[in-house]
Amino acid sequence: MTAVTAALRGARRRLPGVNPVLERELRQRLRGRAAWVSLTLYLVVLGLLLRLVYDVVADSQRFAFGGQFQQAASAGRSIFHWLLFVMLALICFIVPGLTAGAVAGERERQTLVPLQITLLSARSIVVGKLLASLAFVVLLVLAALPFLSVSFLLGGVSLGEVVKGTSMVLVVAVAVAALSLACSSLVRRTQTATVTAYGLVGMLVVGTVVVYAAQRAFDDSLTGSTKPTILVLNPFAATAEVVRGRTEGVDLTSPFTGIQEMLDNEIFVETGQGFAVPPGAIPPDGPVPLPPPLLAQREALVARGEVVQIIEGPPGVVQGQRFVAPEERRPEVAGIPFWAASLVAFASLTLLTLAVAIRRVSVPVRGRAE
C-alpha cells in the first residue's frame, strides 16, 4: 500500500504538464458534496430508467411477432436510446450548474485577481476550468457505460452506434460547459451566471424547436420546405441523427423518434417547379391550357425527371413540391449531413464561447476596474 502511494506520488511529481487550475478544481470538487450527490442522483435515475424501459418493452413484446432474439434486440435498442436521451437531459441539467460558478465564483470569493497575476495565462485558467468541468462529465458518461452495456448485451445496437451516441453526448457536454463558462466570465455573480447558463441551454433545447416550428408555420407550403438549419444546435436533434438506425421505420419505444420524424418531414419535401394558371382554367379532363412558352418549359422539366404540378393562381412559374423517399435523402444542412453540421455547430459554439471567456479573464483590463 505504501509502495503504491509512493509510486503514485512519484508519478505525480513527474507530471509537470498538469494544469494547476485543473488539479486544484478537481481536488476541491471531489471533496465537496455537490460532486457525489449529483453522481449518485444521476446513476439512480439512469438505473431506475433502465429497469422501467426494460419492463415496458418486455411487457409490450410478450405478444409481439418474432423470436426471442428479435424481442431482446428491440428491448436493447429502446434501452440504448432512452439511456442516451436521459444522459443528455441530465448533462444539460447538471453541467451548467457545475460550471457557471467557475469564474463568477472566483470573482465573488475575490480569488480571481491573485490567480490572474500569476504566470498562468488566461487561456490556461479557462482551459483548466473547462477540463475540470469536463472531467466530471466524462466521469458521468463513463459511470453510465455499465448501463449502456446492458443494451449492447441485449443486441439491436452496434458498437459503432454506442460510440457515436456517447461521442455526440460528450460533444454536447463540452459545448454546454464552454457556454456556461462564458456566462460565468461575463456575469459578476454566480447566481446570475447560473440562471443565464440555464437560459441559454434552454434556448438550445427548447428555443431551437420553437423557432423551427414558427419557421414552418410561416413558410408557405408552396414556396418550398423549411430547412432544419436551426436544429443543428439542438442537442437532442444532433444525437437523434447519429443514432438513426439503418433500417428506417417507426420505433415508438425510442424517445428520439419524434425528433427524427420532425427532421424527416422536411427531408421528404424538395422544391420542384410548378406552373400556375388563371382560376378556372384547369379543365376537369384534358390537357392543361398552358401558354406556349411555359408549355415548352414544362416539357423540358418533365424530360429532366422533375415533378411538375399545375395549380390555380396568378399565371406564371411557381415553386412546387415533391416527395422524396427517406432512403433517398438524409437530412442535410448546407450540403453536409445533418449530424456533421451539428458537430461543426457545437464545435464552433465551444470555440467562440471559450474565446469570450479567455478574453474576459485576461489582464491588464483596459476598461473599468474589477
Add this chain to the structure above:
Amino acid sequence: MTAAMVPAEAEATGGVAVRTSGLTKRYGPLVAVDDLDLEVPAGSIFGLIGPNGAGKSTTFAILASILAPTSGWVEVAGFDPAHDPAGVRRHLGYMPDSLGVYDNLRVTEYLEFFAAAYRVPRRQWAGLLDGLLELVGLEDKRDAMVDSLSRGMKQRLGLARALVHDPDVLILDEPASGLDPRARVDLRVLLSELQAMGKTIVVSSHILAELEEMCSHVAIMQSGRLVTSGEARRVRQNLKGGRAVVVRLAGGEEQRHTVEDDAAQAALLHRLVAREGLAVVEFREAGGLEEVFLEVTGEEGP
C-alpha cells in the same frame, strides 16, 4: 543594506523598485489616478496613504498588471506592467485588499497551487512551504482548511502566497485593515524581516497610525493626486515647519505650541512648569503623521 541585497533590476533603474510617471487612470468622467509621479526606493518600506477613494487601490492594480493605465508610464522591478505583464509578475508579489480564499482546500494545497501557478519546480515545494509557513507563523495550520482560518491568519496566508515565487517587490493593499493590535504588531515585525531579506515593500492604508511606525518612506494621495512624498521623517517635518506640542493642564485646558528642536521643546516645558507655574498633566509632541495627514487632506478627525 548592502549592494548584494538590492535586486538586480532595481539597481539597473538606479535603486528604484517602482516608478510611475504621469500615471493617469480614467473611468469615463471619473479620474481615479491623476498624473501620479511616484518613486519607491529599492529596499524601502513605502507607505501609500490616503482616504478611501484616493486612488491607492487603482494605482496598485495598475502596478500589479491587473489594469492598464489610461496614460503615463509605469515600471515595476524594471518591467512595464501594461506591455510586459509576465516580467512584472515574475518579480512582484501582490496582495489585494480582499482576503479571498478557496473552499475545500488545505493551507499547503493552497500554497502548492500558487507555487505551480508561478512555475516553481515541484521538487522545491516542500522546502518552500516549510520556509513560508514558518515566516508567517502558520506552521501548525498546514493541514487546516483555508476557509476556516481567522482573518489575521488569512492575511498571513495571503502574504505567504504573495511570496511563493520569491518576488523582489511586494505590494500589499491595506494589509493591516481589520487586524487586532497583536496581529498588527506581528505584521510590522514580518515586514521588517522581509525588508531585511532585501525586498521592497509598498503598503497602503487609509489609517495613518497603521503605517507610521513601519514605513521608511511615505506618499500621501488624495483624489487621485499625490499630495506629498519622501522619507517619512522629512514628510512630517516639511509639512509642519517645526513640531507642534500639545500641553494639557489640570482642569482640561489645552495649549498648542510650536518648537524648532529638542532644546526648544525642553525649554518650553521648563518655562511652563517652573516659570509660569502651570499644572501640566500632559506634554506631548503632536507632529505625528496622522495630524499631517489630516492637515493635508483636509479631513475631519477619525
